[in-house]
Amino acid sequence: MIAQDRTARILKHYEDYFGGHRTKMERWEQGPINAVVPGFEVFCAEPGPVIGLWTYCSIGASRLWHDQSGLMEFVIHAQDYSIRIVELLAMTTHYHARHDLGFGHTLPIGEPWLPGSYCDYWLVSKPYPLGPEFEICSLGDTHAHVAWMLPITECERNYGADHGLEALEQKFEDAGLKYWEVGRESVV
Numbered sequence: 001m002i003a004q005d006r007t008a009r010i011l012k013h014y015e016d017y018f019g020g021h022r023t024k025m026e027r028w029e030q031g032p033i034n035a036v037v038p039g040f041e042v043f044c045a046e047p048g049p050v051i052g053l054w055t056y057c058s059i060g061a062s063r064l065w066h067d068q069s070g071l072m073e074f075v076i077h078a079q080d081y082s083i084r085i086v087e088l089l090a091m092t093t094h095y096h097a098r099h100d101l102g103f104g105h106t107l108p109i110g111e112p113w114l115p116g117s118y119c120d121y122w123l124v125s126k127p128y129p130l131g132p133e134f135e136i137c138s139l140g141d142t143h144a145h146v147a148w149m150l151p152i153t154e155c156e157r158n159y160g161a162d163h164g165l166e167a168l169e170q171k172f173e174d175a176g177l178k179y180w181e182v183g184r185e186s187v188v
Contacts, residue, residue: 003038003039003063005140006062006063006139007039007041007059007060009137009138009139009140010059010062010073010137010139010144011043011059013137013138014043014045014057014059015043017050017130017133017134018045018048018050018055020048020049020050021045021046021047021048021049021050021055022045022046022048023043023044023045023046024044025041025042025043025044026041026042026044026056026083026086027040027041027042027086028040028042028086028087028089028090030087031087031090031091031094032094033090033091033093033094036064036093036094036097037060037061037063037064037093037094037097039060040058040059040060040061040090040093041058041059041060042056042057042058042059042085042086042089042090043056043057043059044056044057044081044086045057046081050130051077051129051130053077053078053079053129053180054077054078054079054080054081054082054085055075055076055077055130056075056076056077056078056085056086056089057073057074057075057089057146058073058074058075058089058092058093059073060093061073061074061092061093061096061144062137062139062144064093064096064097066096066100066102067100068100068102069100069101069102069103069145070142070144070145071139071142071143071144071145072096072101072102072144072145072146072147073137073144073145073146073147074089074092074093074096074146074147074148074149075127075130075134075146075147075148075149076088076089076148076149076151077129077148077179077180078114078180079180079181079182082114084114085114088109088113088149089149091109092107092122092149095107101124101147102124102147103124103125103126103145103147104123104124104125104165105123105124106121106122106123106124106152106157106160106161107121107122107124108120108121109121109122109151113151114151114182115182116182116183117151117182117183117184118153118183118184118185118186119151119152119153119184120153120154121151121152121153121154121156121157122149122150122151122152123149123150123152123156123157123160123168124147124148124149124150125147125148125149125150126147126148127146127147127148128148129148130148134146135147150179151179153186155186155188156168156171156186156187156188159171159188168188171187171188172187174187175187
């Protein structure tokens with residue numbers, strides 16, 4: 001499938017899912033992302049009837065095929081609009097190009113995901129806030145998974161490495177994790 005057709009199908013998937021939300025497209029022109037994924041874009045949906053948060057979705061990561069994860073796109077939720085999240089999706093996609101990211105993987109961000117946050121890692125997760133119908137994006141003869149980039153702390157990352165993903169997710173559930181709150185404390 002040519003890149004333009006794949007891009008159009010992914011965009012339609014996002015537009016259909018976020019019907020009723022105001023949306024816009026953003027690009028990240030800095031850094032190496034456009035050398036890896038030319039024309040990389042981010043679909044941004046304002047809070048609305050589907051979810052009361054800003055939602056940012058990559059368009060272009062699924063041009064990268066990996067034997068383990070197949071085709072992936074990435075989504076991040078936030079309380080407010082921030083161009084920083086567009087940059088974070090570009091960074092994640094660039095990282096994915098060299099390191100096959102799949103569900104359950106973690107990766108260091110290198111700094112807080114947003115100013116004032118204790119979360120400086122991503123957990124690549126199923127998009128639980130949006131449901132399984134959002135996760136699978138049909139691309140005609142194949143599909144891409146849309147993975148949720150959940151901001152976590154280093155302590156949470158270490159707990160997951162020591163006790164497993166299910167144990168970490170249970171901690172999140174027990175704590176009623178408010179993942180969108182920038183200044184949230186670690187649950188472990």
